Amino acid sequence: MFIKKLLLTASAFSLAFAFAASAQTAAPGTPAAWPEKPVTIVVPFPAGGSTDMVARAMAQHMGDKLGQNFVVDNRPGATGTLGAGMVKRAPADGYTLLVSSLGAFVVAPHLLKSVPYDALKDFDYITVPVQAPNVLVAAPGQKARTVKEVIAQLKANPGKVSFASSGNGSSDHLSAEVFWQQSGTEGLHIPYKGGAPAINDLLGGQVEFSFQNVNAVLQHIRGGKLHAIAVTGDKRSPVLPDVPTLAEAGVAGAEVYSWQGMAAPKGLPPALKKKLSDAAIAALNDPAVKKRMLDQGLEIVASTPEAFTAYQAREFARWKTVIETRKITAD
Secondary structure (H helix, E strand, O other), rough: HHHHHHHHHHHHHHHHHHHHHHHHOOOOOOOOOOOOOEEEEEEEEOOOHHHHHHHHHHHHHHHHHHHOOOOEEOOHHHHHHHHHHHHHHHHOOEEEEEEEEEHHHHHHHOOOOOOOOOOOEEEEEEEEEEEEEEEEEOOOOOOOOOOOHHHHHHOOOOOOOEEOOOOOOHHHHHHHHHHHHOOOOEEEEEEOOOOOOHHHHHHOOOOOOEEEHHHHHHHHHHOOOOOEEEEEEOOOOOOOOOOOOOOOOOOOOOOOOEEEEEEEOOOOOOOHHHHHHHHHHHHHHHHHHHHHHHHHEEEOOOOOHHHHHHHHHHHHHHHHHHHHHOOOOOH
C-alpha cells in the first residue's frame, strides 16, 4: 500500500511538473515561444528610403531564421516621432519593433516642443544595424574641389553660400552646422522636404553644396554629376576610398554618422531581448544582406543592446548640445 501511494504521488508530481513546463514554454513572449505570430517592424518614414530598405532586408532574414513573418509597417509623420510613439505604447512582448534613423532617437526630442515618448527611458535598444558617413558634394559648375576651397568661398561670402538638406534637423543639416562651427564659417541652409528634392536641386545647380548620405548620392558621384569633396566619418568610406575625411582635410571634430537603430517597447524580458538581438545580428552578418548594405555605402555595425544603449546616450547628449548651441529649430 505504501509503495502504491508513493508511485501515485510521484506520478502526480511528474504530471504537475510537465504541465508547468508546458505552460512556461507556451507562455506568450517567452524566448521558447516567441515568435508565435507575425512580428511588426514599424518604420516611421515612407517606403523606399534607406531606413525602409534596412528594415526590409533584416525582416526577410529574421523571418526566415525564426520561422515567422516579420512585416514592415510604414508609419511616416512628425519627423519619425509618430511611428516611434506607436511603438512606445505597444506591449513589451517582442511583437512590435521600431527601426528608425537617428532622427527619432536623438534629434527630434530636442527640436520639437513635445514628442510622444522619452527617448532615453521608453525603449529597449536592440542594435544599431548600420551607419554611414555623409559626404560633402558640390553642384555641377562649382569651382571648389577641396575643403580648403569651400572654406575660402564661405569666408568670402559669409551666410550666402547655399547648402541643401533633406530638412531641419536631418543628419545632412546637422553635418553642415557642425562643419560651419568647426571651420569658423557660416553658410546658408536651404531645407527641403526630403533628400530627393534636395539632390534634384543640387544636380540642377539651384543650390551650391550639400552634405548627403553617401548611399543617396553615390550613383551621381560615380556618374560624374556631383563632385565629392570630403566624408564626415572618422575614416574613409570603402565606397569612396579616394575622398578624404574632413579631419584629413583640416577640419577636426566634425565627424557625423547617419545611422539606423532597432528598438522595442521598454520592458522586454532579458532572455527575449537576447534572442531578438541574436536574430538581428545574425541577419546583418548574412553574406547576402551584408553585401547589399556595403554596395550602397552602408557600414555594418550590428551592435549589442548594451553598446547601442550607451551609444544612444552619447548621441542624445551630443546633438542636444549642437542644437542648442547653433540655435537650430524645426521651423
